[in-house]
Amino acid sequence: MANPPPQIERSPFPAASKTTSSVIDDVLTTVTRMSFADKLLLTVAPASGKLSHWVHVPLATSANPLDTSFNTPSNSAGGDPNALLPRPDLTATTVFGGTKREEEVVGQTLVTTLASAILHKRPTEERLLVLGLGVQRPDDAEDEQEWFEEIVGLCLQVL
Numbered sequence: 291m292a293n294p295p296p297q298i299e300r301s302p303f304p305a306a307s308k309t310t311s312s313v314i315d316d317v318l319t320t321v322t323r324m325s326f327a328d329k330l331l332l333t334v335a336p337a338s339g340k341l342s343h344w345v346h347v348p349l350a351t352s353a354n355p356l357d358t359s360f361n362t363p364s365n366s367a368g369g370d371p372n373a374l375l376p377r378p379d380l381t382a383t384t385v386f387g388g389t390k391r392e393e394e395v396v397g398q399t400l401v402t403t404l405a406s407a408i409l410h411k412r413p414t415e416e417r418l419l420v421l422g423l424g425v426q427r428p429d430d431a432e433d434e435q436e437w438f439e440e441i442v443g444l445c446l447q448v449l
Contacts, residue, residue, distance in 0.1 A: 343387030376402035
């Protein structure tokens, strides 16, 4: 008598995740965050799901952990218009993609901006932040600034 095939049970994905979507520059854009023990994975993708550029930044910085100058009330979003500028102690590295200089600059600026926001909220965070980016930049410089701000806002919703 043959043994019956083993039953496969579906279990929930082991990493906590959060997803949000919005129409940015006439394109449905989805941002997903997955939290692993050693990294935070963020993807910013258009409806097609294409992710052409990957960058990462370690959140465990070389800055003195006792130095709270990055997290003072004067640097909060309400008091300082430069509060969301990327911290100077964060270094982003392109992992995949990077064949277009413009995409590399946008990806590295976006990931360091998001890393700064994470460290502002959770100064002891030490995981690696990995960002997969697949959105198309607008051609017009004025539209690009608004587009970037909308992407940052969408990412902050899932962090």
